[in-house]
Amino acid sequence: MNILMIAVNGPAGTAVGLADALNRLTGHRCRVATLETRYNHGWRKDLHVPDLDEAGLAELEAALRTADLFHFHMTADEHLHLGPFLPADFLRGKLVVHHHHGHPDFRANPGKYRARYAERGRRNLLVSTPDLLRLLPGARWQPNPVPEKDPAYRPVEPRPAGRPLVAHAPTRKELKNTDDLLAVMAGLRAAGLDLGLELIDDAPHAECLRRKARCHMVFDHMQGYYGMSSLESLAQGVPVVAGLDDWCAGHMREFADCGRLPWIVARDRAALAAALARLARDPEAREAAGLASRRFMEQSWSEEHVVARLEEFYAGLRPDAPGAGRA
Secondary structure, eight states: OEEEEEESSOGGGHHHHHHHHHHHHSSOEEEEEEOOOOSSOOOOOSEEGGGOOHHHHHHHHHHHHHOSEEEEETTOOTTOOBTTBOGGGGOTTOEEEEEEOOOHHHHHOHHHHHHHHHHHTOOOEEESSGGGGGTSTTOEEOOOOOOTTSGGGSOOSSOOOSSOEEEEOOSSGGGTTHHHHHHHHHHHHHTTOOOEEEEOOSOOHHHHHHHHHTSSEEEOOSSBSOOHHHHHHHHTTOOEEEOBOHHHHHHHHHHHTOSOOSOEEOOSHHHHHHHHHHHHHOHHHHHHHHHHHHHHHHHTSOHHHHHHHHHHHHHTOOOOOTTOOOO
16 A cells, blocks of 8 residues: 655654554554654755655656545645645545644534544544543544664663763653653752753754663653653663553553553652652662663554554545535
């Protein structure tokens, strides 16, 4: 099947990551069309409209015409202008998927999107984390992949010596409990714990991976779900602290087919302080948690496992409901 993923901007590199995995591990052919670059992360681009010359635009038009499936990410739909092209003009006979990644407008106004999809008869819906299932009932959770065999995602050996370092890489600090982390770190230091912080802010993704891999633990956030930072660090064999809620953890255990997840759960400042202090003071606990994290990503959350779930979803796609509008 020819797949064209369409997004305003690539959500944390996951669209192009899914496309790369599909192209390597399945018989599908997948391209990614994007309109904007946000942040300074240096994700790989495919059909990035601002960069396309005449030949590139012809390649984009061919991808629009020959696609069997339009896979829209975040707020994108068939009315998103891709340079001179409108996906709506190429929609006849194609399957359509809408894939949400927690965009602020979707989180604030999920009813708007539910109504839109009902009006257009859209039935093939994905979300990137289990918490979003509450906002889009009837969708399927599609985990994000991490290429755990890539050297950038492997553990660094030996782990750097010296005082323990906590890594934190927030794209948007207000959504990642950064203030909570800073307050907890200040309290631990005031109590005499020699603990360093590697705050990675708006760095290229390759640099972010290098810096996180040399830390001793990672704090993701306490929003109830997990971020790509979690998955990347688990693959690198770095213990990850995050505030997973029971809803998300249940879905994650079901997908991973395991009874225990490697995340170290902290849902408030007191639990976060306790988790960081224990990891800082106990190198053996850190090593054991890191080994379990890497093993989990190899055995339970491998790229092959993630892509197989998406391929299964694609195999069951249904055309838009008959009689529904497309406005």
